[in-house]
Amino acid sequence: MASTERHYGKRAFGVYVHWPFCLSKCPYCDFNSHVRHAAIDEERFARAFAREIETTAARAPDRTVTSIFLGGGTPSLMQPRTVGVILDAIGKHWRVAGNVEVTLEANPTSVEATRFSGYRAAGVNRVSLGVQALDDASLKALGRLHTAREALDAVAIARTAFERYSFDLIYARPDQTPRMWADELKLAIAEAAEHLSLYQLTIEEGTPFFGLHAAGKLKTPDEAVARALYDVTQEVCAAHGLPAYEISNHARVGSECQHNLVYWRGDEYAGIGPGAHGRLDVDGGRYATATEKRPEAWLMRVEAKGHGVVTDERLNSEERADEYLLMGLRLAEGIDPKRYATLSGRALDPSRIAILRDEGAIIVESDGRLRVTKDGFPVLDAVVADLAA
Numbered sequence: 121m122a123s124t125e126r127h128y129g130k131r132a133f134g135v136y137v138h139w140p141f142c143l144s145k146c147p148y149c150d151f152n153s154h155v156r157h158a159a160i161d162e163e164r165f166a167r168a169f170a171r172e173i174e175t176t177a178a179r180a181p182d183r184t185v186t187s188i189f190l191g192g193g194t195p196s197l198m199q200p201r202t203v204g205v206i207l208d209a210i211g212k213h214w215r216v217a218g219n220v221e222v223t224l225e226a227n228p229t230s231v232e233a234t235r236f237s238g239y240r241a242a243g244v245n246r247v248s249l250g251v252q253a254l255d256d257a258s259l260k261a262l263g264r265l266h267t268a269r270e271a272l273d274a275v276a277i278a279r280t281a282f283e284r285y286s287f288d289l290i291y292a293r294p295d296q297t298p299r300m301w302a303d304e305l306k307l308a309i310a311e312a313a314e315h316l317s318l319y320q321l322t323i324e325e326g327t328p329f330f331g332l333h334a335a336g337k338l339k340t341p342d343e344a345v346a347r348a349l350y351d352v353t354q355e356v357c358a359a360h361g362l363p364a365y366e367i368s369n370h371a372r373v374g375s376e377c378q379h380n381l382v383y384w385r386g387d388e389y390a391g392i393g394p395g396a397h398g399r400l401d402v403d404g405g406r407y408a409t410a411t412e413k414r415p416e417a418w419l420m421r422v423e424a425k426g427h428g429v430v431t432d433e434r435l436n437s438e439e440r441a442d443e444y445l446l447m448g449l450r451l452a453e454g455i456d457p458k459r460y461a462t463l464s465g466r467a468l469d470p471s472r473i474a475i476l477r478d479e480g481a482i483i484v485e486s487d488g489r490l491r492v493t494k495d496g497f498p499v500l501d502a503v504v505a506d507l508a509a
Contacts, residue, residue, distance in 0.1 A: 123321045125443035132186040134382035135210055137169065138393035139195040165415075166202045168391055168422040169392060170209035172411075175426040176390045180400045181387070185213040187379035188222045188381050190244070200238030206392075207243040221284075221378040223248055228274030228287075229266050236281035247278050248317070248377075249287035254304050259295055271500065274280075285445035286315035289372055291349050298348045302356055309360045314375035318353050319368050320346060331401055350498060367450045367497055386444040386459075389455050394418035394428065405434045437465050446504050454491025 138234075142158060188210060190203065203224065210216065223246040224231055224239055236247065251271045253259045259268060266274075271287075278285040289308055291301050308316060321340060340346075354364060362370040366384060369377065382389050388406075391398030395413040399406060411428035412418040418428040435443070441464030448455035461467045473490065476482045481496035481503050494502050 132378070132382045132385070132387045133183040133214075134187040134189065134379050134387065134389035135173075135185055135214075136188050136379075136389055136391050136396055136398070137188065137195075137206055138189060138192060138391070138396040138411075139198055140193040140199055140394040140413075142192065142194045150190075162199055162202045165419060166205040168419050168428075169206050172392050172422050172427050174213050174389075175207070176392065176398075176400075179402060180388070180390060182215075183439055184217050185210060185220055186217045186381055187220060189379040190222075190224040190257040193252075194227050195224050196232040196235065196239075199435055200235055200242045203239055203244060204242035222425075223377065225250065226274070227266065232509045233257040233274040240281050242434055245282060246284040246286070246377075247282050249274060249278060249285065251275070251287040251308075252290045253293070254289070258296075261294065262290065272311060279313070284314065284375070285312075286317060287312060287317065288317040290321050291338060291353065292320050292346045296349065298345070298352045302348050302352050305353065305358070309357065309362060312362070313372075314362075315318055315369070315371040315377060316357065316362060317369050318357075320350065340347055347498060354494065363452070364497075365452050381451075384447045386440075386447060393450040399411055401463055406440050408433050408435055423507060437463060440464070449490075449492050449500065449504055449507075452491065454485070454489050457488060457490055468507055469509075472509070476503060476506060 144408050188207065188208070190198075195203075207222065222244050224244045225248045226236075228249050239247070249271070251263055251274075252262055254268045254271065256267050259266065259271075268461060275285070275287060287308070289304070305318075328414055353370075357370040363371055365376050366380070369380065371377070380385075387399075388401050389399055391409055391411060394411060394415045395418075396411050398409040401407075401411060408431065409429050410431035412421050412430050421428045421430075441460050444460055444463055445455065457468050463501065466489075471483065476496075477484060480493055481499065482490055483490055484490050492500060492503055
């Protein structure tokens with residue numbers, strides 16, 4: 121726990137930048153992503169990103185940026201020079217740590233992979249690839265535009281351009297068995313080197329998959345199979361040196377995604393771009409911010425006002441504490457109950473902690489930290505709800 125103690129001595133500050141455009145909309149995706157058939161005026165958007173960064177930095181000055189995450193959408197549709205403008209703006213208006221982590225999400229198509237060297241030159245030092253599956257039938261069913269071969273080729277190119285890289289896979293797909301997933305996972309680990317993000321397929325309202333699922337045309341694994349797939353995920357990754365450091369993220373020790381840790385540890389971050397969320401500490405309070413989701417409306421708002429913020433709410437002590445609990449218990453390192461008490465003004469209920477500990481859902485460490493067990497993670501929502509009550 122020494123690394124955690126060092127972390128709490130000095131808070132991290134992240135910058136999330138949202139590029140909202142995609143070549144196509146995946147049928148399972150409920151993110152703020154948009155398809156445009158006309159050319160996108162990247163220079164105009166780049167100026168708007170830089171302007172919103174300037175305005176946000178004026179509100180939250182004197183920060184040292186420890187991580188930057190270019191997410192989407194599909195940020196790898198941006199020209200490297202656009203990425204350069206964004207990173208230069210961050211460096212102009214905030215201090216940037218010498219060991220800053222700069223991640224860019226990318227889709228593993230050959231066209232985008234050729235840009236990796238350009239992104240590296242612009243300042244990106246970590247790439248996260250949206251592979252999603254390593255067999256062509258599953259990729260087609262998921263609405264992906266690449267093949268498994270293209271995905272592995274893109275991973276190989278990422279390996280040459282970046283010291284740090286990661287990729288995502290989706291499991292609990294229709295007709296997937298634990299044996300099939302174990303074999304796919306071993307192949308992924310052989311390619312991934314240091315980090316994997318592994319998400320169970322969820323059927324989100326408002327997506328094409330939601331309609332198909334409701335009509336009985338899309339069948340996902342039942343609860344027992346989904347649990348078996350989850351267990352396989354934990355066992356295979358741990359056996360190959362990539363234990364879960366968060367409920368859906370696996371890494372070799374020291375290779376965790378520093379930007380995502382900002383979210384899970386309840387640190388401060390700026391949200392830049394259409395539909396981006398932020399958490400800023402201003403005048404002794406924590407503010408939850410969100411920007412206009414529609415790209416063109418965000419663009420006009422930034423050009424008129426200097427920012428695209430449409431939600432700007434000061435969180436009360438209970439909301440801050442609940443957020444810390446909800447996010448922090450996703451981590452293998454767990455939470456510090458003393459920090460929860462400081463945020464909320466009240467301690468967690470010892471009797472609830474005792475019951476959950478007796479049930480094997482949580483562990484209380486010798487230093488007082490509270491973390492969820494292997495058996496507790498599959499029912500994490502219930503654990504959080506019980507502690508927060």
